[in-house]
Amino acid sequence: xxxxxxxxxxxxxxxxxxxxxxxxxxxxxxxxxxxxxxxxxxxxxxxxxxxxxxxxxxxxxxxxxxxxxxxxxxxxxxxxxxxxxxxxxxxxxxxxxxxxxxxxxxxxxxxxxxxxxxxxxxxxxxxxxxxxxxxxxxxxx
Amino acid sequence: xxxxxxxxxxxxxxxxxxxxxxxxxxxxxxxxxxxxxxxxxxxxxxxxxxxxxxxxxxxxxxxxxxxxxxxxxxxxxxxxxxxxxxxxxxxxxxxxxxxxxxxxxxxxxxxxxxxxxxxxxxxxxxxxxxxxxxxxxxxxxxxxxxxxxxxxxxxxxxxxxxxxxxxxxxxxxxxxxxxxxxxxxxxxxxxxxxxxxxxxxxxxxxxxxxxxxxxxxxxxxxxxxxxxxxxxxxxxxxxxxxxxxxxxxxxxxxxxxxxxxxxxxxxxxxxxxxxxxxxxxxxxxxxxxxxxxxxxxxxxxxxxxxxxxxxxxxxxxxxxxxxxxxxxxxxxxxxxxxxxxxxxxxxxxxxxxxxxxxxxxxxxxxxxxxxxxxxxxxxxxxxxxxxxxxxxxxxxxxxxxxxxxxxxxxxxxxxxxxxxxxxxxxxxxxxxxxxxxxxxxxxxxxxxxxxxxxxxxxxxxxxxxxxxxxxxxxxxxxxxxxxxxxxxxxxxxxxxxxxxxxxx
Numbered sequence: 001x002x003x004x005x006x007x008x009x010x011x012x013x014x015x016x017x018x019x020x021x022x023x024x025x026x027x028x029x030x031x032x033x034x035x036x037x038x039x040x041x042x043x044x045x046x047x048x049x050x051x052x053x054x055x056x057x058x059x060x061x062x063x064x065x066x067x068x069x070x071x072x073x074x075x076x077x078x079x080x081x082x083x084x085x086x087x088x089x090x091x092x093x094x095x096x097x098x099x100x101x102x103x104x105x106x107x108x109x110x111x112x113x114x115x116x117x118x119x120x121x122x123x124x125x126x127x128x129x130x131x132x133x134x135x136x137x138x139x140x141x
Numbered sequence: 142x143x144x145x146x147x148x149x150x151x152x153x154x155x156x157x158x159x160x161x162x163x164x165x166x167x168x169x170x171x172x173x174x175x176x177x178x179x180x181x182x183x184x185x186x187x188x189x190x191x192x193x194x195x196x197x198x199x200x201x202x203x204x205x206x207x208x209x210x211x212x213x214x215x216x217x218x219x220x221x222x223x224x225x226x227x228x229x230x231x232x233x234x235x236x237x238x239x240x241x242x243x244x245x246x247x248x249x250x251x252x253x254x255x256x257x258x259x260x261x262x263x264x265x266x267x268x269x270x271x272x273x274x275x276x277x278x279x280x281x282x283x284x285x286x287x288x289x290x291x292x293x294x295x296x297x298x299x300x301x302x303x304x305x306x307x308x309x310x311x312x313x314x315x316x317x318x319x320x321x322x323x324x325x326x327x328x329x330x331x332x333x334x335x336x337x338x339x340x341x342x343x344x345x346x347x348x349x350x351x352x353x354x355x356x357x358x359x360x361x362x363x364x365x366x367x368x369x370x371x372x373x374x375x376x377x378x379x380x381x382x383x384x385x386x387x388x389x390x391x392x393x394x395x396x397x398x399x400x401x402x403x404x405x406x407x408x409x410x411x412x413x414x415x416x417x418x419x420x421x422x423x424x425x426x427x428x429x430x431x432x433x434x435x436x437x438x439x440x441x442x443x444x445x446x447x448x449x450x451x452x453x454x455x456x457x458x459x460x461x462x463x464x465x466x467x468x469x470x471x472x473x474x475x476x477x478x479x480x481x482x483x484x485x486x487x488x489x490x491x492x493x494x495x496x497x498x499x500x501x502x503x504x505x506x507x508x509x510x511x512x513x514x515x516x517x518x519x520x521x522x523x524x525x526x527x528x529x530x531x532x533x534x535x536x537x538x539x540x541x542x543x544x545x546x547x548x549x550x551x552x553x554x555x556x557x558x559x560x561x562x563x564x565x566x567x568x569x570x571x572x573x574x575x576x577x578x579x580x581x582x583x584x585x586x587x588x589x590x591x592x593x594x595x596x597x598x599x600x601x602x603x604x605x606x607x608x609x610x611x612x613x614x615x616x617x618x619x620x621x622x623x624x625x626x627x628x629x630x631x632x633x634x635x636x637x638x639x640x641x642x643x644x645x
Contacts, residue, residue: 010202012202041202042205042206043205045293046307048293049297049306063643088257100289103281104286105290
């Protein structure tokens, strides 16, 4: 089973539009039919439905503090989960979702990786991330 | 200012990234408050020049929680411009998805955000503290986990009716874009029934009918003492611990309420309401009920970082031109100050309950007055007024499957219209002008703008600024009481930035 690519972030805020830009790029590319590509936006906890069927998940999101500015980095889901804040709020994002995941789904959690970009991404970086997400998705089969 | 008077910034950034609340306190109580939205959003300006239908795609993406509500407001504005009334099944299917969003949000906000603070170390001397920790500790509490497990399921209703999740854009001028299959509608019905059973068991500890029979404060005490199931339910615990903490005596506010009305009734339905909407529109000021008139809404920018217009403007004439300068003086928020007929009003589930004339909440107003606890009780029990109608409308959709779902030709002519609805957090409106087939003006007033507004031209505080005044503040380093007051309004200002930040 190929992975699911979940691009997340806010397309109206430059600082956070990396995931949606990668989604838009993937939408214009020829992609294998069994790779599921989702424009996850700001759905937060309501993305749980995409993490329950055992398919490996590649998240794509803007990150801060993981790599030099402009660089693309791949971060393991466990490390993302460790960044969870101590409290839940409307803004609870990916770290919270991954942290709480094992306790709130019935199946074992899927393997999760995050393709992140630090700071504003160039168009080339977005294209690279789109290709990398497909590569990781197919490798996950 | 007396020597003991101090200013404290309430650390809301741990809860709401773009909200800052500053209070002045003296002798253990808050004497003044300022609420600031710290992010310029400017959605309105993003819309200008786009196609007439673009609001249906753009605005649901401005909020990760209330996306269906923005879709509803955007669609209703276009209905108004096109002069069309959606057919019954379109009305039902629009409503059901919106209600699914509400019944999820009401429970999540109550348990994951409001009651999560019951586990705050500030309460460790209270007799129920150990139980509160066991139930509400973030990430591990039994209620915390169970609420996430169960509330995730109701979202499938939005996904099936909207055809996708997230970013459903299935509402279109005159109706909806497609009709879900019978199989999907039957699944939705099953999900709603199962959610209702869980809600009755875990949240109420009794049937919805039993809860709706609670019609006064005395009847509420009887309900609480009736059996251990009710006492131990989430509503039971909210009441018991909330009273112990004195949450029934703080956060009164100015007791002026606004509801735009929501959830139009189909022409032919078994659902019953006092008006042609399940949630009535209205205004209550100082216990006097008034008919709601959208023409009486105006936005004041005297204390917001926008170019100052000629006094307060109706949203059809509103301007959203950012203008932040150190010389401006007095401005402290990116949120404008909406006012109704010049008055500060609060909006949300308590406002809906008061305007719907629900006896329990009228009795609170007639007695001790509004409070953080009353506001939260109204929110946690609002699904009791929605779940039965969701079932009724699903059954009606199944029985009439194949009936028309759109009126008109889907086109939007030039013109002006507004779409009003109730979001989980209260009154939401979109005001739209279309010229030459393009959006010429788009103004959005969110519930948090009503509740969390800064002062207006007359220096009158916004709703929760006012509700904070008088709130005790035992420990300025852990001002948990102020947190309850603000959270009882369910602030939501996070249509913003969610980057994964390295913290560890």
